[in-house]
Amino acid sequence: MNVVSDSLKSGSALADDYINRFSEVQPLYGEDFRDEASWLKRVEWLDQSESVRVNRGELAEVLRRYNSRHNNHQAVHNALDLLAKEGTLAVVGGQQSGLFTGSLLVIYKAMTIIQSAQEAAKKFNRPVVPVFWIAGEDHDFDEVNHTYVMTPELKVAKIKMEAKPGPRSSVSAIPIGPNEWKQSFDQLGRWLPDSENKPEILKWIHEASEQSDNLSDAFAKLLGRLFGEYGLILLDSADPELRKLEVPVFEKMIERNDGLEQAYQQAAACITGKGYSLQAEVAAGGANLFYIYEGNRLLLYKQDGKFTDRKGIVSLSQSELLEQLRTHPERFSNNVLTRPMMQESMFPVLCTVLGQGEISYWAITKQAFEILGLRMPILLPRMSFTLIEGALQKYMDKFGVTFQDVQHRFAEARQQWLSSQEEFHIEPKFAETRRAFEQLYEPLIRELGTIQSGLIPLSEKNKGKILEQISYLERKTREAVEKKHEAELRQWDRIGVSLFPLGKPQERVFNIFYYLNRYGLEWIHDLIRTSDHFTAEHRIIEC
Template identity: 25%
Template sequence: MPSDCIPFRETNYFSSLICDYLDQKDSLHSYYNHFPKVQNFAAQIKEKQESFSIENREVLFEALQKQYKDFQVSETTDAHLKSLVNTNTFTVTTGHQLNLFTGPLYFLYKIISTINLTKVLKENYPDYNFVPVYWMATEDHDFDEINYFNLFGKKIQWNREDGGAVGIFDTKGLDRVFEVFSSEIGPGSNAEYLKSLFKEAYLGHNSLADATRYLANTLFGEYGLVIVDGDDSTLKQLFTPFMKRELLEEIAYNQILPKANTLKKEGYKVQVNPREINLFYLADGLRERIIRDGERFVVNETDISWSKDELLNHLELEPQKFSPNAIMRPLYQEVILPNLCYIGGGGELAYWLELKSYFEEVAVPFPMLLLRNSVLIHTKKQAAKIEKLEVSYKELFLKQHELINRKVRRISNIDINFDPQRKHLKEQFKDMYTLADQTDVTFLNAVKAQEIKQLKGLEVLEKRLLKAQRRKLSDHVKRLTAIQNELFPNQSLQERNRNFSEIYLEYGKDLIPMLIEHLNPLQGEFLVLEL
């Protein structure tokens, strides 16, 4: 059950841009459309309904029917798929890479946030249908980012040749990964289910995209999740006019770069920078940038090139060979989906916030942007340890040395704060400065140097005293360090390191229903959850 809720800003794990966005800082209002509050969805629905054609709905429906052809779907997912042709149906979307066996734990939180938001919207807007969508990043080519997951602190990795869009990768070699996983996961009914899930997903399907669809459909099918693969020729036909304008007018570059530069001037880190052309070219084992070279267009690091007319003709005939990059993928998604809201992590929302003027230029409604749920899961046993240590959950988010120092200062029977001594020393030096004013500048500098030296000496003594107390209270420090390391592996967020399988071993089939019950997508705080 929920143990605590901590504002994202106070966790110190989220950027100033995201924290200021969540606070709806005035200077950021021009970077988004409607802030994700329940009452604001009425305007978002109206905008999307007026711009999204029935023809696009029919193309989307037909494409998804083909994508799901060899998969069993739940009644809820089937109803959601069929409802997409209706003008009163809208989607809420999250996206994620095809990480091996879901990768980090937050894969679950993204999808559950999406599912739960559709429930909230249905309760508040009963005349409409809302479909949760998982957009598979099948066209990504960063294989090193997805070819592993962590299990009990070990890296379970798939080694194979890299090259091209990962969605079409065959699953050869994953039998060896399955052997390693099986040996590490241990015995028990929950472990046997996980082994079966891995085996059916990765050894029972020929491509990484199909394996990932099976996995996500098995975990979330009963909640009506719809899974979209954008690497689809019929869907890309809908996007062809936008790709044509990108090639000829460099719209993304011209619209996004000024926004990115303004964010940078305002002190924020820019997540991505646009290129002159934000499209890749897909071929066997290849996903490379298209760049302009004088009057011709070339595929970077290859001999492939076209004249302008040749390229446009190729785009019309084979749009599936053109792939949007991180800058254009959001637009592609919004063109082919009747989408209201995108749910993502802090890094994702940071680059979405650069895109609003781009969407306006191409006349596509900009979706709401919602930060996904973040969760720290702990057990009753861990909760008892935390209570005994008399430390708050908020304090556990501190860097380890800060946590230890704060705790040692609190429980020590000696005051490890030399601020009174610093104040006394500065008072003494006031008289010296009065005397120095009556002499020459060399004496004044000597007084200043002596003051700095003695203040530094106090700082050194304070640190030595703190270190001595840490040794004296070493048992307490060890227990505090141990519990933080359990909850924050590698001194980072649990959700960014652990795989869901570790948690599933403890809670089994109850895990996802419990998360569905407790994750509120509009809460806007980091949830600490005891299960």
């Protein structure tokens, strides 16, 4: 695989500045991931703050039971043995549990976590374990119930999981039955091109879904299948056993909730004051915690000394909420602004791997860490890749089109190429014809008006029809030219659909199994070896 760096358009001005112009946003974050001193400072803090986190041994045992069910690799158990020992650090990142692992960015995040942990272990000469935090407590099922592959007809096919209607609950609590799994599985089988790898891929996915009652469990099994041998520890944030360990952290969040809210509000004002957009809502009176009531995940607010939801379904005093926490911890859940503090309270986080949207909203949390006696970890941008198949690169070379051309001016470049193939220049020829017609026709209309004024609107209508016919002929001429160059235009279309499907970066759309189907199940390990070091730069990998 050939690897080169090339820029990818950013989705967030704040994250772009964090990655490329850190000095401009340092007050919002604190430590620079490129600064060696920041890493040493972080390690020192972790060694001094063991008491602020949950018990390592208890955490490791909870995670061992979970991973034994979904990610039962010896390398993972070895990593858990290390995590239980004081002095071991962790690189942590997470994502929602997408259908069949979701888009490529999930895979790249896992790769970043693994490689960063390996690099840190060598740098500090001490154990550093990789941890993937599955956000199973999130309740937006429509965000995770689909994925995409490219069909042989160069269409972007959406594979969607239909779930039975029910409460607005966590993804990990939404039951998925055999019929729903079969429907999605059959879609994947239909859209994946036939290959020698396809039967084994479908076997993997069928086994994962057959043994899973929800989307999160299947997601974990597939991630474990791909990365378990690298010692990647998995956790589901909706795991009831994990929730029991989190009770003391939730207690602090409830007892110090006003301070947390004030910290979020101040950070939000600072961010918007610098001209950036907020990537997460900072609502007045927001408790930034969820309470699960009769299966529904309700976002809590503070009103008249009570914790309540927008509809007033629940209303609890602070003491009542704490009592509910101690007796029913499974009813509690973080939102995007308190999850970072929960992660920091659970693991000795050397750094956390984040996408650009996450980097943006983590800026809201810096002061909130301090309210709970914590410190924001180093934020490490997720590695970013675009995969270019060998034939695709040949097409790009043939047409003289670059990655930046495809990213910023693809339609224009395609049209320019097509126009250059014909001596008969369609656009200027037809534009000249329209001008000549109007020059001849306008005087005629005026002369007809001297005969009878009623002839003017008739003439104008007739003019419009003639111009419509000229445009129709122009369209047909374009179609004829495109038909003549059909093979080459299909190659252009393959470039566009492969690199920016649905107008988005490839890593945000396509599923990893499309590429494993094409290149083989071992290809993921080749990809990891090819991207053998961390960099915040976007890289193009020619397969």
